[in-house]
Amino acid sequence: MRYIACAVLAWGCIQGAVAQENTSRPVTDGQVWMSLGAEYKPFAKKTGNVGESSFRRSFKLNGEVEWRGREWATETKQVNFYFSPEYKLNDFLKVAVQYRYAVKDRYTNNVHRLGLQASLAWGTGRIKLASRTRYEYEFKPIRKVRDTFRERLGVEYNIPKWKLDPHVSAEAFYGMHYTGNGFTGVRYELGTDLALDKKKKRTLGLAIRYDQEVNTAAPENAWILVIAFEGSFKKK
Numbered sequence: 001m002r003y004i005a006c007a008v009l010a011w012g013c014i015q016g017a018v019a020q021e022n023t024s025r026p027v028t029d030g031q032v033w034m035s036l037g038a039e040y041k042p043f044a045k046k047t048g049n050v051g052e053s054s055f056r057r058s059f060k061l062n063g064e065v066e067w068r069g070r071e072w073a074t075e076t077k078q079v080n081f082y083f084s085p086e087y088k089l090n091d092f093l094k095v096a097v098q099y100r101y102a103v104k105d106r107y108t109n110n111v112h113r114l115g116l117q118a119s120l121a122w123g124t125g126r127i128k129l130a131s132r133t134r135y136e137y138e139f140k141p142i143r144k145v146r147d148t149f150r151e152r153l154g155v156e157y158n159i160p161k162w163k164l165d166p167h168v169s170a171e172a173f174y175g176m177h178y179t180g181n182g183f184t185g186v187r188y189e190l191g192t193d194l195a196l197d198k199k200k201k202r203t204l205g206l207a208i209r210y211d212q213e214v215n216t217a218a219p220e221n222a223w224i225l226v227i228a229f230e231g232s233f234k235k236k
Contacts, residue, residue, distance in 0.1 A: 026212075026213065026219035026220060026221045027218075027219070027220050027221070028220075028221045028222065028223070029070050029071065029220065029221070029222045029223075030070075030071065030072040030222070030223050030224075030225075031068060031069060031070050031071075031072070031073075031077065031222050031223070031224045031225070032068075032069045032072060032073040032224070032225045032227070033066060033067070033068045033069075033209075033224055033225070033226045033227070033228075034066070034067050034069075034226075034227045034228070035064055035065065035066035035067070035226075035227075035228045035229070036064065036065050036066075036228075036229050037062065037063065037064035037065075037082075037228065037229070037230040037231070038062070038063050038064075038230065038231045038232070038233060039060050039061065039062045039063075039086075039230070039231075039232045039233070040060060040061045040062075040063075040232075040233045040234065041056075041057075041059065041060045041061075041233070041234040042059075042060075042061060043055065043056040043059060044056050044057060044234040057088075058087055058088040058089070059085070059086070059087050059088075060085075060086050061083075061084070061085055061086070062082070062083070062084040062085075062086055062096075063082060063083055063084075064080075064081075064082040065079070065080070065081055065082075066079070066080040066081075066082070067079050068080070070222075075105075076105060077104075077105065078102050078103060078104045078105065078108075079102070079103040080100055080101070080102050080103075081100065081101045081102075081103075082098060082099070082100050083098070083099045084096050084097065084098040084099070085097055092120055092121060092122055093118065093119070093120055094118070094119045094121075095116075095117070095118050095119075096116075096117050096119070097114075097115070097116060098113075098114070098115040098116075098117065098134075099112075099113070099114055099115075100112070100113040100115070101113075111138055111139060111140060112138070112139040113136055113137065113138045113139070114136070114137050115134055115135060115136040115137070116134070116135050117132060117133065117134035117135070118132070118133050118134075119131070119132045119133075120132075126157055126158040126159075126160075127155065127156070127157055127158075128155070128156040128157075128158070129153075129154070129155055130152075130153075130154045130155070130156070130169075131151075131152065131153050131154075132150075132151070132152040132171075133149075133150070133151055134149070134150040134151075134152075135147070135148070135149055135150075136148045136149075136150065142178070144177075145175040145176070145177050145184065146177075147175070147176040147177075148173055148174065148175050148176070148184070149173075149174040149176070150171060150172070150173055150174070151171065151172050151174075152169055152170070152171035152172075152187075153169060153170055153171075154167055154168060154169030154170075154189075155167065155168060155169075163194060163195065164192040164193075164194060165192060165193070166190065166191070166192050167189075167190075167191055167192065167193075168188075168189065168190050169188070169189045170186065170187070170188050170189075171186065171187040171188075171189075172185075172186050173185040173186065173187070182215050183214055183215060184213065184214065184215060184216065185211065185212060185213045185214055186211075186212050186214070187209055187210070187211050187212070188209065188210045188212075189207050189208070189209045189210075189226075190207065190208050191205060191206055191207025191208065191226065192205070192206055192207070193205045193206075194206070201231060201232045201233075202229075202230070202231050202232075203229070203230050203231075204227075204228070204229055205226065205227070205228035205229075205230065206226065206227060206228075207225075207226040207228075208223070208224070208225060208226070209222075209223075209224040209226055210222070210223055210224070211224060
């Protein structure tokens with residue numbers, strides 16, 4: 001139980017840090033995000049080959065296409081294309097570089113984004129803790145926030161004889177700008193992943209997110225239904 005308490009305490013710290021009064025009433029929207037993702041190990045050898053090097057086992061490429069709809073999917077908000085090389089340094093730490101191209105609606109320019117991230121994971125018994133730190137740079141006009149740090153903390157619990165193990169997380173967004181730096185938002189999530197095959201190479205993720213913007217003149221909040229399909233492949 002002490003691990004759950006630590007995760008809850010960290011969650012509370014993030015919430016307290018970003019819970020600052022906004023200058024105007026936020027607008028709340030209902031959104032649906034749907035994605036199709038795949039991971040591929042281009043250098044992995046066939047199963048059972050004991051001579052495989054650590055690099056071959058630990059390096060993979062991730063790709064994803066994501067559609068985001070607002071007003072409960074009645075109109076398109078944006079479509080994202082992701083590409084991310086990833087390397088697992090050890091059982092606890094992974095590092096990655098991410099590129100995203102966002103196709104916006106007809107009123108907004110499309111945006112390129114680059115990101116660097118480090119992910120930590122540690123488990124004991126039926127509890128798994130995870131942390132992710134990410135720096136992002138968006139190619140936008142200088143008057144807008146282009147540099148963002150994100151910190152996510154989460155916990156997952158493995159329920160005995162149950163396929164839908166729940167996970168919860170909280171993520172803080174910290175923007176840097178020449179006019180000043182500060183928290184720009186927070187995201188909460190409750191979800192689960194369903195394995196679609198025995199080897200867990202295909203999964204279906206379902207989650208509810210709540211996005212909250214802070215310290216902006218016109219804050220926007222959103223309840224988000226997330227549906228994500230992911231598949232894992234390797235060289236035959």
